[in-house]
Amino acid sequence: MSDSEDKAERFHCESLVDRGGNRVLLSAEASKEFWAVDTRQQARLLANMELWAEGRQMTDKQFNGNEGRTKGGVNRMLMAFKVHKIRCYGFVCPLEGRKTFVIVDLDPAKKTDKGKVRVLDRAKDRVIAFEKRYGESYE
């Protein structure tokens, strides 16, 4: 097991991408849904995550940097990797001093261009839960 995977497990996540000093982690809550989607969609999402980690320019069909902010004392911007009708929701935090995108939720069958409110709210709740659980150990 690599050092990156070992550290990811401390946060109950699996490491999907680790490059350019940045990384993308998949939380346990979103893991099942991510691995259930079609292989091509997984591949596309992974490619988009790598672009993000490398700091490359992304199109609005690949990434949405503003899916709304969380409330309730935790102020984080919800963001999403996108492919066709699928969105991987997450947020960016300085986990262990490194820029890290943590995927907390996944909407595998979005019907409209605007994210489902129910899934968005659930994703925000998961961001807050993650922050409260690990926020103090980020650095």
Added chain:
Amino acid sequence: MNDKLKSLRESAEYAEEKLVASVQSLLEEALRERGWNKSDLARKMGVSKARVSQMFSDNQNFTMRLLANAFHALGEELHLGRGSQRVEYKGIMTEQVCDQVSLEDRMQEVSHGFEWLDHQIEIGGQPISGHNVIREQAALAMWEALDSALESMGTKSSRQSRHRDQEKTTISDWSNQDHGSNVIPMVRKRAAANG
């Protein structure tokens, strides 16, 4: 790396999607640098906006020619590399530089390859000649097609010796002039592979 992630990274789907996503990222970057939108690019390319939008779509494919046209319209040149080399674009080749690389020789070389295979070459029904970047890209695409055709016929050794001979008169001349490595990476790489 867990087994599922390893399997995904080794899949053909990942290879395809990674390349498409990367090219889309380069196009987006070039557009933003110029402050262009997709309509501007469509106008420069002489195609519909819908056609350009397709290039940024998740589930659409685009042709090599369309891609070459897009980067040409942006005043850029897309370079394709293998292995650890990455897709990137550079400043456009000038007409003068294109002349220096003896494009006609390379076209002729490709043409001979297809004749040798008894294949017909057509690009939009036009004869293959000229010194513009679009055709340079088309030449590179044809090199790839020729390689595939040769390999499918199991004639790799013949191809290698034929290329080696031709490089003595065309490609080597170019390389010896030390014009830099970024202009015709495919040819330089081929020369290195053939020793």
